[in-house]
Amino acid sequence: MQTPFQFVLNTIKVSFFTHLFWEHFYAVASCTGPSMLPTLNVAGDLILHSKLHSRGRGCKVGDLVSIIHPQDSSVYALKRIVGMPGDFVCVDPDPVTGGGTMIQVPEGHCWIVGDNLPHSLDSRKYGPIPLGLIRAKAIARLWPKMNWLDNSFKPIDE
Amino acid sequence: MASILLPPLPSLRSLPSTILLTLPPLIFLTDHVGSLFWVRGRSMSPTLTPFYPPGDDRIPTLPARDCVLTTKWQVRTRPLKRGDIVVFRHPQDPEKGVVKRVVGVQGDVIRPRAPLLRAQGGGSGGGDGMVEVPKGHVWVEGDEGRWSLDSNEYGPVSRFLVYFLLLFLRMGWVRDGEGAGKRKGAVVVKAEERGVLGL
Numbered sequence: 001m002q003t004p005f006q007f008v009l010n011t012i013k014v015s016f017f018t019h020l021f022w023e024h025f026y027a028v029a030s031c032t033g034p035s036m037l038p039t040l041n042v043a044g045d046l047i048l049h050s051k052l053h054s055r056g057r058g059c060k061v062g063d064l065v066s067i068i069h070p071q072d073s074s075v076y077a078l079k080r081i082v083g084m085p086g087d088f089v090c091v092d093p094d095p096v097t098g099g100g101t102m103i104q105v106p107e108g109h110c111w112i113v114g115d116n117l118p119h120s121l122d123s124r125k126y127g128p129i130p131l132g133l134i135r136a137k138a139i140a141r142l143w144p145k146m147n148w149l150d151n152s153f154k155p156i157d158e
Numbered sequence: 159m160a161s162i163l164l165p166p167l168p169s170l171r172s173l174p175s176t177i178l179l180t181l182p183p184l185i186f187l188t189d190h191v192g193s194l195f196w197v198r199g200r201s202m203s204p205t206l207t208p209f210y211p212p213g214d215d216r217i218p219t220l221p222a223r224d225c226v227l228t229t230k231w232q233v234r235t236r237p238l239k240r241g242d243i244v245v246f247r248h249p250q251d252p253e254k255g256v257v258k259r260v261v262g263v264q265g266d267v268i269r270p271r272a273p274l275l276r277a278q279g280g281g282s283g284g285g286d287g288m289v290e291v292p293k294g295h296v297w298v299e300g301d302e303g304r305w306s307l308d309s310n311e312y313g314p315v316s317r318f319l320v321y322f323l324l325l326f327l328r329m330g331w332v333r334d335g336e337g338a339g340k341r342k343g344a345v346v347v348k349a350e351e352r353g354v355l356g357l
Contacts (some may be wrong), residue, residue, distance in 0.1 A: 011285075013179060013182075016182035016183045016186055017182050019185075019186050020181075020185050020186070020190075022186075023189055024185070031249070041228065054197040055247070055252040055253065056252060067316075068234075068318045070228075070294050070316055070318065071293055071294040072294075073234040073235060073318050091340075096344045106250070106254060107250040107251075108248065108251055109249070110251035130247070130249045130250070130252065130316050130319055131252045132246075132247035132252035132316075133316065133318055133319065142299075151290050
């Protein structure tokens with residue numbers, strides 16, 4: 001039997017450990033918005049985030065990342081990395097011809113795009129996003145259907 | 159009177175577990191309240207780590223590295239003011255922390271120091287090398303102009319890369335707006351004067 005004091009102390013210890021795990025290792029969060037259809041639903045999806053990949057550590061092209069919105073810190077945006085520093089990306093590819101202006105992603109930045117191109121506000125509007133704004137990598141969806149969020153990019157054979 | 163049950167003092171045997179137990183609260187403090195930093199580099203001289211050339215009369219009696227107290231409280235939500243000294247992640251290397259002073263906020267028109275003028279040529283938002291600080295960004299500069307790699311080098315910095323705000327230097331609390339406008343003529347037009355929402 002614990003005394004009330006020990007109980008409170010243990011609760012505080014557990015809270016700090018949970019906070020540490022949540023902020024620096026793994027966390028679960030829900031996701032809303034149409035910008036990642038069909039990969040993610042409009043509402044109600046629970047996503048597993050890895051905080052070990054914050055600031056772009058270990059992230060590569062094709063990964064889904066959660067970033068601090070460049071103009072509103074209360075909102076996080078979940079999008080896919082299309083270009084890492086040094087890569088050349090096409091700013092807004094024409095749906096028919098696939099052409100468009102090319103831009104080189106500056107050092108320390110990344111180019112992110114939502115999967116639902118017509119309904120996504122991303123790097124095509126805000127420009128390259130600093131890697132320091134990446135706060136987590138989305139590695140799996142837990143609800144309603146459990147699946148790994150894969151890197152679905154494949155190199156094109158010339 | 160009931161006696162207070164104090165937690166037992168840690169013995170040597172339980173030292174590793176004590177360290178393990180104090181880490182999470184410390185990390186919570188660093189994540190949400192603030193922390194102490196040691197600053198090095200001369201770009202913020204003489205405000206931080208003053209650098210005096212050899213032979214100068216003002217022999218520094220201060221340590222080579224200044225220790226500063228910073229806060230993380232509401233740093234991402236409260237508006238940054240001109241004159242604030244901030245710690246932010248370098249826009250070109252997110253693993254590096256940089257200490258600089260906020261010289262311009264969003265909406266200000268800045269005249270950069272020479273390097274950016276040369277690099278950018280026309281510049282954005284002005285025909286003669288002026289730079290307009292975009293929404294959600296700040297213009298940062300070191301107090302020691304010639305030895306500072308700052309916004310004059312890499313342009314405006316996204317304000318959410320800022321994660322700490324300096325509160326206390328060896329000289330005392332950082333006063334609001336102190337040192338704002340250190341470089342004369344840096345801010346050409348303030349955001350308020352343009353009618354653009356500045357802060």
